[in-house]
Amino acid sequence: MTQVAVCGPSACTPQEAETARTVGRLLAERGAVVLCGGYGGVMAAAAAGAREAGGVAVGILSGRDAAGASPDLTVVIPTGMGEARNALIVRAADAVIVVGGSWGTLSELALAQRGGTPVVALGGWSVVDAAGDPVAGPVRAADPADAVRLALLTPEL
Amino acid sequence: MTQVAVCGPSACTPQEAETARTVGRLLAERGAVVLCGGYGGVMAAAAAGAREAGGVAVGILSGRDAAGASPDLTVVIPTGMGEARNALIVRAADAVIVVGGSWGTLSELALAQRGGTPVVALGGWSVVDAAGDPVAGPVRAADPADAVRLALLTPEL
Amino acid sequence: MTQVAVCGPSACTPQEAETARTVGRLLAERGAVVLCGGYGGVMAAAAAGAREAGGVAVGILSGRDAAGASPDLTVVIPTGMGEARNALIVRAADAVIVVGGSWGTLSELALAQRGGTPVVALGGWSVVDAAGDPVAGPVRAADPADAVRLALLTPEL
Amino acid sequence: MTQVAVCGPSACTPQEAETARTVGRLLAERGAVVLCGGYGGVMAAAAAGAREAGGVAVGILSGRDAAGASPDLTVVIPTGMGEARNALIVRAADAVIVVGGSWGTLSELALAQRGGTPVVALGGWSVVDAAGDPVAGPVRAADPADAVRLALLTPEL
Numbered sequence: 001m002t003q004v005a006v007c008g009p010s011a012c013t014p015q016e017a018e019t020a021r022t023v024g025r026l027l028a029e030r031g032a033v034v035l036c037g038g039y040g041g042v043m044a045a046a047a048a049g050a051r052e053a054g055g056v057a058v059g060i061l062s063g064r065d066a067a068g069a070s071p072d073l074t075v076v077i078p079t080g081m082g083e084a085r086n087a088l089i090v091r092a093a094d095a096v097i098v099v100g101g102s103w104g105t106l107s108e109l110a111l112a113q114r115g116g117t118p119v120v121a122l123g124g125w126s127v128v129d130a131a132g133d134p135v136a137g138p139v140r141a142a143d144p145a146d147a148v149r150l151a152l153l154t155p156e157l
Numbered sequence: 158m159t160q161v162a163v164c165g166p167s168a169c170t171p172q173e174a175e176t177a178r179t180v181g182r183l184l185a186e187r188g189a190v191v192l193c194g195g196y197g198g199v200m201a202a203a204a205a206g207a208r209e210a211g212g213v214a215v216g217i218l219s220g221r222d223a224a225g226a227s228p229d230l231t232v233v234i235p236t237g238m239g240e241a242r243n244a245l246i247v248r249a250a251d252a253v254i255v256v257g258g259s260w261g262t263l264s265e266l267a268l269a270q271r272g273g274t275p276v277v278a279l280g281g282w283s284v285v286d287a288a289g290d291p292v293a294g295p296v297r298a299a300d301p302a303d304a305v306r307l308a309l310l311t312p313e314l
Numbered sequence: 315m316t317q318v319a320v321c322g323p324s325a326c327t328p329q330e331a332e333t334a335r336t337v338g339r340l341l342a343e344r345g346a347v348v349l350c351g352g353y354g355g356v357m358a359a360a361a362a363g364a365r366e367a368g369g370v371a372v373g374i375l376s377g378r379d380a381a382g383a384s385p386d387l388t389v390v391i392p393t394g395m396g397e398a399r400n401a402l403i404v405r406a407a408d409a410v411i412v413v414g415g416s417w418g419t420l421s422e423l424a425l426a427q428r429g430g431t432p433v434v435a436l437g438g439w440s441v442v443d444a445a446g447d448p449v450a451g452p453v454r455a456a457d458p459a460d461a462v463r464l465a466l467l468t469p470e471l
Numbered sequence: 472m473t474q475v476a477v478c479g480p481s482a483c484t485p486q487e488a489e490t491a492r493t494v495g496r497l498l499a500e501r502g503a504v505v506l507c508g509g510y511g512g513v514m515a516a517a518a519a520g521a522r523e524a525g526g527v528a529v530g531i532l533s534g535r536d537a538a539g540a541s542p543d544l545t546v547v548i549p550t551g552m553g554e555a556r557n558a559l560i561v562r563a564a565d566a567v568i569v570v571g572g573s574w575g576t577l578s579e580l581a582l583a584q585r586g587g588t589p590v591v592a593l594g595g596w597s598v599v600d601a602a603g604d605p606v607a608g609p610v611r612a613a614d615p616a617d618a619v620r621l622a623l624l625t626p627e628l
Contacts, residue, residue, distance in 0.1 A: 001233065033232055056213070058232050064248065064396060075190055075215050075232060076158065077249045080396035082378060082562065083582050087555035091221065092234045101600055103584040103608070110578035111554050123601050129572055130594050137574070221553060237553035239405065239535060240425050244398035258443055260451070264424035268397055271417040280444050286415055287437050294417070315547070347546055370527070372546050378562065389504055389529050389546060390472070391563045402559075405535065406548045 004151050005035040005093035007109070008042025008124070009102035016100040019122055020045035022144040023097055028055020030152060035060065035093050037085070038077075042099045044070035060089050087111050095151035098138065101125035113137045120150045161308050162192040162250035164266070165199025165281070166259035173257040176279055177202035179301040180254055185212020187309060192217060192250050194242070195234075199256045201227035217246050244268050252308035255295065258282035270294045277307045318465050319349040319407035321423070322356025322438070323416035330414040333436055334359035336458040337411055342369020344466060349374065349407050351399070352391075356413045358384035374403050401425050409465035412452065415439035427451045434464045475622050476506040476564035478580070479513025479595070480573035487571040490593055491516035492523075493615040494568055499526020501623060506531065506564050508556070509548075513570045515541035531560050558582050566622035569609065572596035584608045591621045
């Protein structure tokens with residue numbers, strides 16, 4: 001099976017939610033399991049998209065129980081580990097699609113890059129080195145379909 | 158949704174595997190998600206049982222990738238956390254059914270008791286205090302159907 | 315350096331606290347770092363003993379911050395991981411000394427056995443298999459000095 | 472007690488190592504415990520600096536054992552959790568000082584920002600939002616003394 005994490009802020013724009021929903025739907029249509037952080041915003045939208053397509057969405061939560069979990073999840077994993085759960089989300093994923101920017105989202109992007117999990121970015125924050133030059137890493141996608149295509153190409157990404 | 162962990166040794170007896178398979182099947186028939194450690198023995202049997210009934214089985218692995226994971230899992234969560242993942246399995250469960258005995262299994266039983274997750278035991282190891290008296294905790298079930306019934310009664314267990 | 319975990323209940327008897335304090339002191343006198351769960355009871359007593367001897371005591375806490383931590387710790391590691399931190403305590407130890415019984419303590423004993431870290435027990439709970447026979451594993455010590463001697467023998471234990 | 476994490480790449484420049492060593496020394500001179508990832512480069516340099524000043528340096532390792540740990544550590548915590556240990560380093564710190572840039576380092580910076588732990592940066596990577604504007608967060612320090620001063624001001628930072 002292929003598992004793709006969709007990462008992004010809980011406080012997202014309507015456009016980011018729409019993007020995440022389309023990503024979740026397209027992943028499920030292609031048979032991929034959708035992983036996410038399990039709460040609101042981009043996470044809930046990705047789960048809702050997966051559900052629309054009859055797919056499986058898994059929320060790996062920071063909390064000790066299911067409080068605040070998206071109702072569209074198939075499986076809820078409350079880790080009770082706080083933000084250390086961000087490392088679990090990307091570790092369990094064959095690829096990560098990032099939608100939008102936040103410190104939590106950036107930690108997932110960085111952990112994925114550190115661990116060798118391919119990252120596809122739809123907008124969001126970027127990283128520049130001390131000289132002001134962009135740091136190579138995430139692949140930029142043009143739109144949700146492109147992001148899903150790139151994510152499912154992995155590990156040939 | 159209800160999520161029940163099935164815990165037991167990877168090196169189990171044929172009887173324990175049969176028991177775990179029945180438990181997994183009955184849980185899935187009642188709509189519960191089956192959680193397990195994702196490898197062989199009791200874990201693989203529970204996943205196979207869940208799959209037989211068209212249910213969802215989730216393996217929360219100690220390893221960094223899916224190597225050695227049961228082929229009957231719907232979702233694989235390689236945590237890369239080693240045995241600390243035992244705490245995740247029981248944290249994510251509404252109840253734990255223990256089949257057979259091993260140190261890893263006992264750690265799951267103890268973590269569940271410590272964290273307040275109900276435990277139903279089908280055989281396996283027991284705990285006695287310094288005076289040699291049994292320590293109260295896990296509920297003993299007569300057979301797989303009884304174990305599943307008791308697990309799904311929770312939190313009223 | 316050698317690091318030894320002292321594990322036991324926060325709700326312990328005065329005798330267990332005295333035992334843990336002696337264990338902590340003896341470990342520090344022999345130059346070992348004392349690891350513990352960082353809260354009260356056996357944990358605090360072990361830290362106090364280490365401090366008396368001018369040693370280093372490290373508390374690996376379940377909580378997100380230092381609230382409730384023993385004042386005798388040299389280093390406080392609030393993990394925010396809940397009971398999954400029990401796995402960290404035993405993973406970081408070259409040997410584990412168990413004083414007294416509780417579900418949390420038993421989880422540490424079991425995780426240590428599972429992971430191959432030697433365990434020395436001063437009283438506390440025991441484990442029996444399905445036939446009622448004791449399960450081999452922890453080494454029983456006669457008193458604190460014996461426990462420390464056995465723990466520092468490892469890995470030749 | 473005050474605990475400050477020094478985060479940076481294992482593959483660092485000689486200048487970054489020198490900076491980290493000075494940071495470690497100044498922290499220890501002011502009585503702070505130095506936390507780090509426990510391996511080479513910036514981590515080992517920070518530990519060496521702390522040791523020079525007679526302080527306490529704690530390495531929180533990704534590996535299952537002490538292999539590869541800096542010899543200048545007072546305490547070694549092998550977590551066996553892989554990169555999820557990055558979350559533990561910043562969780563246990565009252566402040567984080569970042570020296571240099573890498574994906575692992577960035578994950579620590581982002582996890583600290585996410586969790587509310589103040590971050591002081593000495594060089595290294597920066598983050599820009601989708602519009603190309605810098606994302607507010609880490610405080611920039613002029614030199615090691617300035618970084619230590621800022622870190623020890625926390626939580627008033």
